[in-house]
Amino acid sequence: MMILIKNGTILTQDKNRRVIKDGAVLFEGETIKAIGQTKKVESLIKGKKLEKIIEAKGKVVMPGLVNAHTHLAMTLLRGLADDLPLEEWWFKKIFSAESKFTRRHVFLGSLLGGLEMIKSGTTCFVDFYYFEDEVASAVKELGLRANLGVGILDLETFAFKNSPESFVQFFELAERFRNDNLIRISLAPHMFQTTSRETYKKAKKAAGRFNCIMQTHLAETKAEVDFCRKKYGKTPAQILDKEKILDGKTLLAHGCHLDEKDIKILGKNKVSVAHCPVSNMKLASGVMPLARLEKAGVCLALGTDGSCSNNSLDMFGEMKFAALLQKSFFGDPALADSQRVLDMATINGARALGLEKEIGSIEPGKKADIIILDFDQPHLTPVSNIASHLVYCANGADVLTSIVNGRVVMENRKVKVIDEKKVLVQIKEILKLNS
């Protein structure tokens, strides 16, 4: 059955970044069938029966946002600790709370974070955590699209005793979701301070066997780079390059501390970097050199990081931070313009996941991952430039309707896939039990 969205302003994010006024999007099942002027699209379906018509007058219809780096289950620790020196924040507060997590915590934390994402316009995300089978269960309940990264460390975590156990989980999940329509699996070695070079090499090989992405945290902090220089005589990027681990199927999070040689390496290998400006600012980690990475040929995506270091999963807020941090830090108001940042949160995110032919823009043949924003509001009036308003004025609460793979998961701010209030009660229960 077909669904028609009509009379809206369609921000396609196609190759020409076309914006269609009085526009319509028609999709059938999971696939977009037609876009264009409402009259023209309506003429294509004359006499045919529609499942639903979504009126979008005064609204902006755009691709769902892609959150390219998060740790979803950590939403359960939102606001637990802030404004502390890094070591105190991590070791005394976050790590200690996280170590009490059970499978149920991971499931419910993911459900909570996923709800927040639906309500703020994210339709696809990249996770990086443990018990990703539990995250997958939450994702399935919510109907989101995701790439779930099985975290690997050479340390004991609450989920795994050691890295071989994590590899086993990866193999199981990669097999289970091999042909899934919404979930893909990736392998996610943690970082060089916790994960050996040997484990990285094994991870790349294992990811390759399943044609999966390999994710890792890279050059997030100066301490990490110093550690690598001391231990290996090289920067993190140089180590990975030497081991031939970097390629178009590599997604690196952060990239704050990169020298010119590193940037050249990342560009040459066509890697993707998930920029996480809020997390980097909140933890005072550093600033990713956006313009230089882009110039070098790196695909730049955008991520919120986990709720412990943000503390929000709202990608609209993240876009504003991305645009403003570059201007402020590098002293140039022309840097990181709104269209560029919007690209990071949509089509570039898709590209980072190897999904650029499926999502990231509204085009016939692509999957219907679409969000609809109410622009008929004071804080979005007047409209000169839609990209500017999306980056500098909008927030997640402006999203009325979210569609993932052709399924309406939220309509007029009512989540349709799950009982929202029930989840909030379950969260309160599990945290009480544990306190």
Add this chain to the structure above:
Amino acid sequence: MMILIKNGTILTQDKNRRVIKDGAVLFEGETIKAIGQTKKVESLIKGKKLEKIIEAKGKVVMPGLVNAHTHLAMTLLRGLADDLPLEEWWFKKIFSAESKFTRRHVFLGSLLGGLEMIKSGTTCFVDFYYFEDEVASAVKELGLRANLGVGILDLETFAFKNSPESFVQFFELAERFRNDNLIRISLAPHMFQTTSRETYKKAKKAAGRFNCIMQTHLAETKAEVDFCRKKYGKTPAQILDKEKILDGKTLLAHGCHLDEKDIKILGKNKVSVAHCPVSNMKLASGVMPLARLEKAGVCLALGTDGSCSNNSLDMFGEMKFAALLQKSFFGDPALADSQRVLDMATINGARALGLEKEIGSIEPGKKADIIILDFDQPHLTPVSNIASHLVYCANGADVLTSIVNGRVVMENRKVKVIDEKKVLVQIKEILKLNS
């Protein structure tokens, strides 16, 4: 008649920053009569008739936010130009569009901006513009509290041919609103690049005659400081100090480029500074040294600046930027903690306006400037620390109800003082007429 807000979490922002769970606030007319546990407050009014009961279970009740620096009418130019070098942005785009403004533009732009403020939890603001009588008309329609600054430059503007004309307007307005319950008037010399030292001296004298605040932009850009050093051999702060213009009735916007001597001067004179992090980042102006100013004894408030350089008036977004910019720029995640930033947006803003005995906290005897936020939402779950959630997770759309001076101006997100949709239509009309 009395209004009771009950069963909420009351974030008082009183001297002890008390948070009352299962709390209530009772106000009669414009004045708060009692706060405390709901049971206790209810026992005080047994048998008495109430005008209204506002149920606040699952909600946070807090003081309305104070936006300490904006140019409200410029909301009409929201998104007109972004991501440009400063000179191109200002001279080619903004200044040229603004020069076509009429009184009607200023009125409608203020109405639009005021609506946005009501809908995002700001109950009091400081304006700085021309035709402040028109801004006052808009403020009266909306029922907001405001300090309206009559802008003064030694240049011709769309409103005034010269600075004497602006002084005349100031005298008229200061007289007209001398005993107003919601509006105060201030005098606002623009900045040293457009306004002479003589005009500053006259302005301070005139403001003093009416016991008014004097506002100005100070050390916003390096260019401004360089200009002053070249022309006067001193920094802007040093010039004002030498002329004995600085005191507790001085509100300075920005303060990005201050040396140690400047900071000492500002502290010694007990001035207030309105920090505008988003504007400073968007225009790459610089970064205000928050911790050093605070240590020196300066009262730090928070402002959004105008919609051209933000492009939002949402003070919740502004708080997050304030907290994160300091951590990132100065490399210390413990800087600008959430309680400190919340203080800037409430009680410090009140103090900057000389209103600390009237607003900025919820205490018996103070005016009822109160907002109520819906905390029963995924992005605000779970709650460990309310201040943290307000700064790092909330946004203006979480505000359900806004009360200014005892009057409910918005309830359950419905603006009660004006026809919101009609204003949006009027905005579209005036911009079409002009295009």
